Ligand SMILES: O=P(O)(O)OC[C@H](O)CO
């Protein structure tokens with residue numbers, strides 16, 4: 001959307017998603033979910049993966065047990081317990097997506113306010129970012145999935161609205177914000193927050209990366 005002259009407002013602020021966008025962590029969720037489903041002689045497919053990506057853990061868990069038809073044998077809560085120990089050993093090995101550090105460092109060096117808006121809870125955030133602390137320190141602020149202001153996970157707008165409020169001088173007008181997301185639910189959450197400039201990047205295996213943005217020149 002633009003103003004009455006039809007011009008788009010200049011983008012001044014950037015919000016990043018984390019899992020699958022800055023960190024190559026979606027593969028861990030896929031791996032453990034495949035392992036759990038194999039016990040039930042079922043396979044984990046991309047359409048279910050796409051639905052779960054970006055959601056808060058318990059919300060994604062409910063989708064998982066319902067859509068795979070295993071909810072009578074495994075509750076959403078028990079699914080979370082079962083996958084937790086596997087995830088806890090994988091998360092500390094999290095790697096940055098290609099181009100992530102270059103883009104963040106570039107925006108920070110140019111003085112563009114940047115922040116993180118993730119569905120990950122603090123406990124997982126700490127494990128995933130333990131090798132990348134210096135980079136995540138460049139974020140003006142970080143909004144996590146278990147933040148008290150995030151009542152509902154993506155695709156609800158809560159996490160992006162909280163992120164827009166916490167910038168200096170916030171709340172920042174949604175039309176001045178650019179969001180980078182990897183998940184359909186995340187892109188919908190940004191739109192639900194009134195942010196029309198949402199970029200949903202493709203998954204890594206189909207040449208996802210922030211590398212193509214290396215020439216990105218903020219105004
Ligand atoms: O993609 P994020 O950073 O919002 O994280 C969401 C979940 O933790 C993983 O899908």
Ligand SMILES: [Mg+2]
Nearest residue numbers: 017019020182
């Ligand atoms: Mg994501």
